[in-house]
Amino acid sequence: MRRLIATLALVLFSVPASAQLMDVLTAPKTLIDRAIEARSASDIAKDNEIVVKVNAIMGELGTVKASTEIYEQRLLITGVFDDKALYDRFESKVRMVKGVRKLYWHVAYVAKDDSRRKTMLDWADATVMAAKAQGRLVGTAGVADVNFRVTSDAFASVYLLGRARSQEEAKKALARARDGKGVKKVVSYVDVRP
Template identity: 65%
Template structure:
């Protein structure tokens, strides 16, 4: 069993991935989890952690982050322009019980810095497209059980892959 975490920068223009991304991919995620090579108990633990992280986001009134999880290894991506909210979210996520490993790829960047770097950042639709392309490549690769892998893309076109090969 091996854990994969891969980041490969690409360049393209600002993505606000988060809740909408999760909503759009939720049905596929639920179906995929049902056919994974894992126990129901393990999948339940993952879902429980994600629900707790989503509760932290709801409590703070934010949708500026997105999660992927596999075997209680939690990957969080996103971008905040409010440092206090960023720190509260980090503290809330770190307080979630049951997380074996936290891969924190959430960025704080002021609105002014985001504006200055907008040419380096993906728009949300471009991030979704890149995420889909990576997923399609996983599906079409012989010997890869794509249901055991999670893909995430951040605003800077870093691609994160977490799961079990």
């Protein structure tokens, strides 16, 4: 127990205040989860610094059209823009963020009058799809859900990012992500490492 508290304190002091506040406001269990992850506090702090930089870009551009997930400096960005110039500026600025080891770009430009918009999920439905997929991981024996990030997009794709301790764990996590109502596709960015 003392080790958990010490690790949590280390994470809190190594993470920028703005990232800590976002964790507390958006996902109360995130800080505890990160304290028990199979990663160092400095690795987690690097991830948080990158996300803060990307969020600053969104603030600078005045947009909330994208969403980020990150694990071990592997950055996954999803979203849909209806303004091509804004999309291009956002992509250009994100690609210049220092410290990103790998960028998984799943942001789309879809014009306001594009017929594909009729079949796209709205933000709330995509968020619910992602939350349910994450919830399925939490309840799966043999899956360390704290080592995975899950999100979804307007095209009913679920994205799985993180690290599995074995191929069996990776298969279980992928199957649970896929096992959701309305999920059309699952994209896996899971590394397998003990």
